[in-house]
Amino acid sequence: MAIKLENIGIAVRDLEAAIAFFTDLGLTLLGRDTVCGEWTDTAVGLDGNHAHIAMLETPGGSARLELFQYLHPDPIETEPTRPNEIGMHRIAFSVDNIDDALVIAAKHGCHPLRGVATYQDVYKLTYVRGPSDIIVMLAQELQRV
Incomplete structure (x- = not known):
């Protein structure tokens, strides 16, 4: 079976601020969209899933970063991740x-x-x-x- 990393997805509070940060670092904004509907509910596993998204790419196209700003369900604030926590780290x-x-x-x-x-x-x-x-x-x- 062939496999490749498609992208890293990160939910953000402020999509515009996140896009500005990552594009200033050198990533390229490939596109934006607003997604909702049954297909996103199914794919993501959240009823009523509705989000603004942006896809960015590193120079040379070796990696992509997908940013989400959730409109529904309401975003859940958590404590900032610490480097030694289990789960998505950095x-x-x-x-x-x-x-x-x-x-x-x-x-x-x-x-x-x-x-x-x-x-x-x-x-x-x-x-x-x-x-x-x-x-x-x-x-x-x-x-x-």
Whole structure:
């Protein structure tokens, strides 16, 4: 059986803010839609499912990110995810320059959880709290392994 990762889906509070954050980081907005009806109820498993969605893609098309802003059922606020919690944890991006990426993130009010670390002189990396409290890992490769 052939398999490939289609996309990562994330529910957000503010679709416009999330789109702005991820496009500023370098993703491309592929399209937007509003989805509802029996097919979405069936696919998602929520009665009355109604959401605004946006599909974004990384440069080169290697990965896609689908963002949802739910209209119905009402979005459920939860505590922000912590790095050691079980379940969906974070989304990670390789960047050419972590300092530039952090400047972009800061324009959106998104800052490192603690700071920038260096892993074995191979990566500089950090976790930032992104839009809707999504944990976003930014990693800059320092040398080829």
